[in-house]
Amino acid sequence: MERYQYGHKQITIHKLRHTHVSILSDLGVPLKDISARLGHKEVATTKEFYLYSSDEQ
Incomplete structure (x- = not known):
């Protein structure tokens, strides 16, 4: 479940780390x-923990 803060999805350091790897x-x-x-x-x-195939997303 996504958490919301001030009407927006909350961005966590963990999510930023995954995004960084993807980029x-x-x-x-x-x-x-x-x-x-x-x-x-x-x-x-x-x-194992940071890269996903496009089929899994």
């Missing part, structure tokens, strides 16, 4: 670089 991926930034930017030790973590 970097769309721009063609390599997954290993995105993973490093997020501070993940394993690229698999980034892939």
